[in-house]
Amino acid sequence: MAELTEELSHVKAEEPDVPSNKDVKVYPRDEKPAGGPEHSGTPTVIVDDLHIIYRVYGAASDAERGNAANALLRLVRRQGRPQMREVHAIKGVSFVAHHGDAIGVIGRNGSGKSTLLRAIAGLLPPHSGAVYTDGQPSLLGVNAALMRDLTGERNIVLGCYAMGMKPSQVKEKYSEIVGFSGIGEFVQFPMSTYSSGMGARLRFAIASAKSHDVLLIDEALATGDREFKRKSQERIKLMRQEAGTVFLVAHNLDVIEETCNRVIWLHKGKIKMDGPPKEVLTAYNRV
Amino acid sequence: MSQPESALADARAGGRKDGTPSAGKESLAQLAERYGLRRAIARPSLPVYLRQLWERRHFVLTYATSRNISKYSNSAMGQLWQVLTPLLNAAIYWLMFGLILGAAKDMENYTAFLITGMFVFTYTQRAVSGGAKSISGNLSLIRALHFPRAALPLAYTVQELQQLLISMGVLAVLVLVTGEPLTWSWLLVPVALLLQTMFNIGASLVLARVGAFARDMNQLLPFIMRTWLYSSGVFFAIGDKIRDADIPQIIADILYINPAAAYIEVMRELLLKSHTTAPPWIWGVCVFWAVFALLVGFWYFWRAEERYGRG
Numbered sequence: 313m314a315e316l317t318e319e320l321s322h323v324k325a326e327e328p329d330v331p332s333n334k335d336v337k338v339y340p341r342d343e344k345p346a347g348g349p350e351h352s353g354t355p356t357v358i359v360d361d362l363h364i365i366y367r368v369y370g371a372a373s374d375a376e377r378g379n380a381a382n383a384l385l386r387l388v389r390r391q392g393r394p395q396m397r398e399v400h401a402i403k404g405v406s407f408v409a410h411h412g413d414a415i416g417v418i419g420r421n422g423s424g425k426s427t428l429l430r431a432i433a434g435l436l437p438p439h440s441g442a443v444y445t446d447g448q449p450s451l452l453g454v455n456a457a458l459m460r461d462l463t464g465e466r467n468i469v470l471g472c473y474a475m476g477m478k479p480s481q482v483k484e485k486y487s488e489i490v491g492f493s494g495i496g497e498f499v500q501f502p503m504s505t506y507s508s509g510m511g512a513r514l515r516f517a518i519a520s521a522k523s524h525d526v527l528l529i530d531e532a533l534a535t536g537d538r539e540f541k542r543k544s545q546e547r548i549k550l551m552r553q554e555a556g557t558v559f560l561v562a563h564n565l566d567v568i569e570e571t572c573n574r575v576i577w578l579h580k581g582k583i584k585m586d587g588p589p590k591e592v593l594t595a596y597n598r599v
Numbered sequence: 600m601s602q603p604e605s606a607l608a609d610a611r612a613g614g615r616k617d618g619t620p621s622a623g624k625e626s627l628a629q630l631a632e633r634y635g636l637r638r639a640i641a642r643p644s645l646p647v648y649l650r651q652l653w654e655r656r657h658f659v660l661t662y663a664t665s666r667n668i669s670k671y672s673n674s675a676m677g678q679l680w681q682v683l684t685p686l687l688n689a690a691i692y693w694l695m696f697g698l699i700l701g702a703a704k705d706m707e708n709y710t711a712f713l714i715t716g717m718f719v720f721t722y723t724q725r726a727v728s729g730g731a732k733s734i735s736g737n738l739s740l741i742r743a744l745h746f747p748r749a750a751l752p753l754a755y756t757v758q759e760l761q762q763l764l765i766s767m768g769v770l771a772v773l774v775l776v777t778g779e780p781l782t783w784s785w786l787l788v789p790v791a792l793l794l795q796t797m798f799n800i801g802a803s804l805v806l807a808r809v810g811a812f813a814r815d816m817n818q819l820l821p822f823i824m825r826t827w828l829y830s831s832g833v834f835f836a837i838g839d840k841i842r843d844a845d846i847p848q849i850i851a852d853i854l855y856i857n858p859a860a861a862y863i864e865v866m867r868e869l870l871l872k873s874h875t876t877a878p879p880w881i882w883g884v885c886v887f888w889a890v891f892a893l894l895v896g897f898w899y900f901w902r903a904e905e906r907y908g909r910g
Binding site for chain 2: 443
């Protein structure tokens with residue numbers, strides 16, 4: 313399996329003839345020119361030999377913490393912190409995504425799924441390589457903008473503005489968000505008083521209130537009761553129809569199988585496999 | 600500061616270094632070009648950037664207000680603290696410097712003098728310190744959503760401005776209570792605050808970029824702020840002190856060029872009838888710093904726009 317992995321990580325999506333391995337089919341959608349940009353098979357996202365390197369700051373030792381003189385000394389000497397480490401999260405990923413694709417991204421924790429999505433969204437600068445996109449990809453997620461101490465009402469407004477809506481759009485969407493989340497009168501209480509399910513519902517309701525060109529969904533479906541899961545899956549399907557291309561990260565493989573027409577399996581920052589859901593998921597489940 | 604410039608160069612140069620495609624196949628970069636796809640990370644031109652920022656003005660305002668509300672939401676008295684905090688601060692300064700240290704003896708209405716200086720300085724201090732943390736403290740937000748990053752330091756300054764407007768109300772009452780007359784020059788107070796706000800925005804933009812890449816800035820900042828506090832003439836009148844100590848007048852002039860000292864002096868001139876030690880060109884200093892900081896701040900912050908969030 314090891315040499316297979318090695319080989320596959322070099323496979324690019326535009327090279328359809330992969331050496332006779334029946335496990336793997338590289339996506340053969342790139343039947344060139346024909347219809348111009350409006351053709352349904354046109355590329356919307358191209359990831360070209362992408363490398364992402366994070367800087368991680370470890371916890372400072374007790375001796376060092378809070379001592380302003382040490383901090384000054386380091387600034388003068390232009391030294392990095394000894395605890396600073398670089399994490400090579402994405403190591404040379406390449407693929408082409410097309411209009412109408414719904415691509416599932418799977419892999420173990422820490423395999424670089426979320427990092428890849430953020431890079432496609434243009435939120436993480438590449439160390440080398442590039443991401444080319446048609447329009448502005450958006451990550452489905454406003455969690456970071458919301459404040460626990462504030463009421464649901466305020467958070468809805470804040471979240472909508474954070475996603476770049478205009479005041480008129482916020483007014484228009486407000487009741488729809490409250491209705492979809494199903495939290496009722498709790499909207500007037502601080503979010504810190506919500507149960508985790510209620511919080512997740514509200515967050516998903518806010519995040520999905522906006523339509524997108526290229527949509528990136530990171531683990532949005534993991535929470536909520538059965539009724540809400542069904543509702544949110546319907547909402548995702550709707551968003552897929554509006555969006556050109558959807559990327560979906562999930563640990564719940566059923567969701568991937570139901571929603572996606574292509575799956576990318578990431579392992580330690582490289583593409584281990586890239587192909588139709590059935591084949592990739594079968595291989596993934598064997599490991 | 601430890602951010603390698605080479606990473607930026609790499610990002611600009613495009614990723615075609617190795618893995619040259621075999622003959623007859625086009626590279627991914629060429630494919631992207633043929634279909635008119637653009638790089639996900641690209642810094643817009645400065646005018647476009649400012650327009651994007653303007654489009655996000657509702658976010659900036661809501662974010663600032665929300666932060667101010669959430670700050671006191673856990674206390675029983677809630678938003679009343681927005682007034683109580685400056686009031687208590689004023690009481691402590693008055694007790695320490697006015698009564699115990701007795702600095703009040705050689706100056707008319709020292710209480711008003713001190714409180715004015717403290718409130719004005721606190722505005723700049725809090726806006727700048729907030730700005731320094733605005734990028735490094737919001738990495739998750741930066742890694743989740745798209746918006747001009749300058750919105751964050753801007754929101755922190757707006758948040759402090761909202762707090763300041765309440766403090767100014769408290770200050771006006773206190774100044775009147777201590778016996779200062781209400782004069783026409785009070786009408787110029789908003790102009791002084793506007794200039795100071797322009798300076799604060801610019802300074803917090805600069806510090807936001809510095810703080811984003813040099814994490815140690817947060818350890819160093821309290822040092823800088825305290826030094827700045829002591830040299831800005833919050834506790835004493837710079838002109839009087841220099842004259843008493845027989846130091847050449849030029850030193851006083853240099854101290855008055857300090858933006859914080861200038862904004863403090865201007866506010867005192869407007870509010871306090873008894874206070875006239877600042878040189879006549881102090882307004883010029885205020886205008887210069889406001890324009891200079893704002894222009895340099897935006898330019899400097901925008902230059903690193905695509906690199907915020909890498910950590």
